Amino acid sequence: MNFVELNRVSVRYGEDGEGTLALEDATLAVAAGEFVAVVGPSGCGKSTLMKAVTGLWPPTAGTVAVNGQEVAGPLSIVGMAFQNPTLLPWRNTLDNVMLPLEIVQPHCSRLRREQSAYIAKARDLLALVGLKGFEDRFPWELSGGMQQRASLCRALIHDPSLLMLDEPFAALDMFTREELWIALQDVWLARRPTVILVTHDLREAVFLADRVLVMSARPGRVIAERTINLERPRRLDTTYEPSSVAIIHELREHIGAARSGDGAERG
Amino acid sequence: MLKSHRRRDSHMDPSEAIGKPSAKPRRRSRLSRRAVRSVLPWIVIIAIFVLWEIAVRAFEIEQFVLPAPTAIFAAGWEWRAEMLDNAWQTLMTTVVGFSFAVIFGLIGGVLFGSSTLIYDGFYPALVGFNSIPKVAVIPILVIWFGIGTVPAIVTAFLISFFPILVNVAAGIATVEPELKDVLRALGAKRWQIVQKVGLPRSMPYFFASLKVAITFAFVGSIVAETVAANKGIGNLMLVASSRFEVPLAFAGLLVTSIMGIGMYLVAEFMERRTTGWATRGVDAMGALRG
Numbered sequence: 001m002n003f004v005e006l007n008r009v010s011v012r013y014g015e016d017g018e019g020t021l022a023l024e025d026a027t028l029a030v031a032a033g034e035f036v037a038v039v040g041p042s043g044c045g046k047s048t049l050m051k052a053v054t055g056l057w058p059p060t061a062g063t064v065a066v067n068g069q070e071v072a073g074p075l076s077i078v079g080m081a082f083q084n085p086t087l088l089p090w091r092n093t094l095d096n097v098m099l100p101l102e103i104v105q106p107h108c109s110r111l112r113r114e115q116s117a118y119i120a121k122a123r124d125l126l127a128l129v130g131l132k133g134f135e136d137r138f139p140w141e142l143s144g145g146m147q148q149r150a151s152l153c154r155a156l157i158h159d160p161s162l163l164m165l166d167e168p169f170a171a172l173d174m175f176t177r178e179e180l181w182i183a184l185q186d187v188w189l190a191r192r193p194t195v196i197l198v199t200h201d202l203r204e205a206v207f208l209a210d211r212v213l214v215m216s217a218r219p220g221r222v223i224a225e226r227t228i229n230l231e232r233p234r235r236l237d238t239t240y241e242p243s244s245v246a247i248i249h250e251l252r253e254h255i256g257a258a259r260s261g262d263g264a265e266r267g
Numbered sequence: 268m269l270k271s272h273r274r275r276d277s278h279m280d281p282s283e284a285i286g287k288p289s290a291k292p293r294r295r296s297r298l299s300r301r302a303v304r305s306v307l308p309w310i311v312i313i314a315i316f317v318l319w320e321i322a323v324r325a326f327e328i329e330q331f332v333l334p335a336p337t338a339i340f341a342a343g344w345e346w347r348a349e350m351l352d353n354a355w356q357t358l359m360t361t362v363v364g365f366s367f368a369v370i371f372g373l374i375g376g377v378l379f380g381s382s383t384l385i386y387d388g389f390y391p392a393l394v395g396f397n398s399i400p401k402v403a404v405i406p407i408l409v410i411w412f413g414i415g416t417v418p419a420i421v422t423a424f425l426i427s428f429f430p431i432l433v434n435v436a437a438g439i440a441t442v443e444p445e446l447k448d449v450l451r452a453l454g455a456k457r458w459q460i461v462q463k464v465g466l467p468r469s470m471p472y473f474f475a476s477l478k479v480a481i482t483f484a485f486v487g488s489i490v491a492e493t494v495a496a497n498k499g500i501g502n503l504m505l506v507a508s509s510r511f512e513v514p515l516a517f518a519g520l521l522v523t524s525i526m527g528i529g530m531y532l533v534a535e536f537m538e539r540r541t542t543g544w545a546t547r548g549v550d551a552m553g554a555l556r557g
Binding site: 051054055056073074075076078080082084086088089090099100102103104138140154158164 | 463
């Protein structure tokens with residue numbers, strides 16, 4: 001069964017239909033528990049796709065359905081993480097991670113009664129991404145990578161069945177990024193949420209995803225799709241093996257085509 | 268004295284922590300700098316008084332033009348009972364007006380900051396209202412409430428609530444869109460976003476405005492007391508100068524500024540306790556570690 005379904009979705013920004021067409025006729029389906037990566041040249045509407053799926057921005061045309069229901073507004077079964085960790089500076093790591101529980105039902109009404117159980121859960125999650133012992137630290141006391149780990153935990157704390165990641169590792173250095181790939185893979189293997197990861201890093205896409213979608217330059221359409229059948233859990237070395245490198249090259253070509261296509265249209 | 272002392276030492280694992288160089292080798296110089304910084308304001312104040320005294324004596328300035336500090340202190344001491352009584356009256360008036368300003372400023376700030384409709388609709392009218400000199404309103408207040416404490420309270424309120432409102436509104440209106448998205452994607456209502464993000468975020472703005480507003484509130488209450496009251500420091504100064512007891516009038520000014528500094532320090536203390544995160548916790552943590 002498809003957990004997320006986009007049917008000929010177009011999104012145009014601006015009020016009178018005169019604004020930028022950010023997404024055009026995007027059709028895609030993501031199965032429950034699948035890890036899908038969306039790659040494409042910059043400005044191709046990847047982030048718009050995220051907004052359409054989570055109900056933050058209604059599509060101009062077409063339909064978005066999540067879990068068999070058409071999306072009409074923000075969904076609480078979604079966890080989100082962005083390039084910017086967006087942690088609240090006045091809360092320590094633990095309280096930041098527990099923020100969604102204060103908003104999403106049914107946790108919201110249970111939080112007070114079962115506080116210790118929830119705290120234990122948050123601590124487990126932090127330990128899973130390697131933040132054990134940093135629960136009481138404030139965001140400014142954490143490095144960029146650690147903040148992004150905490151942001152991931154915040155996206156996961158309410159057991160979302162859909163995890164939307166918008167270039168979450170783009171601002172990090174290579175080594176930190178690779179560490180976080182491992183952490184994300186661990187979390188995914190442990191909990192199996194449906195994941196849509198927007199990225200412009202092909203190695204990242206190939207390392208993490210079951211399937212990679214390539215989008216064209218604006219207005220964004222899905223122009224290619226590649227299933228990745230590498231064994232899990234994947235190791236960082238995997239990304240340098242010929243099988244992975246071949247896939248990365250193949251994706252690279254699609255992106256090159258998408259960009260030159262864009263150039264031809266403009267010229 | 269008025270400025271917070273920033274310390275930047277920390278006991279974190281250097282490999283994981285960012286941007287916090289160890290402060291050990293520089294601690295001694297920092298400690299002595301700290302001592303200098305806490306003594307410096309007193310030195311400045313005493314120096315002003317000393318220079319003032321010397322100038323008055325050297326140029327033989329008449330007492331009813333500019334009294335010497337010693338004369339001011341003497342007058343203040345001589346009239347200490349009246350001084351205390353009237354200062355207490357002014358302090359209470361100011362604190363009551365200021366408290367109303369805090370309450371309505373916060374409520375107004377939340378409304379203006381979280382709703383563009385309210386902001387667009389009411390803000391021009393509010394700016395217009397705030398442009399009215401509050402002194403000009405006092406006679407009207409006297410017609411409404413009579414001579415006494417109430418016009419002073421209302422003036423203190425009117426003059427100090429605007430900066431609070433504007434600052435709280437700014438803090439709430441400038442929440443990062445991404446942060447809003449995180450909460451909206453969870454299904455948060457507008458009020459929840461204000462409560463979880465907007466209000467805590469606007470707290471540094473709020474406390475910054477309190478420091479401005481408290482001094483404004485003193486201006487408001489004292490001006491009102493000189494025009495329309497029979498008690499308070501403002502009234503005392505008016506009576507003193509009409510009797511040419513200029514040292515006493517100056518003593519009133521002195522007491523006023525002492526009260527102003529006191530209230531400012533209270534605001535700053537609250538600020539440091541509640542919004543240590545805004546200064547990256549440097550002060551709060553320094554206090555915690557002693």
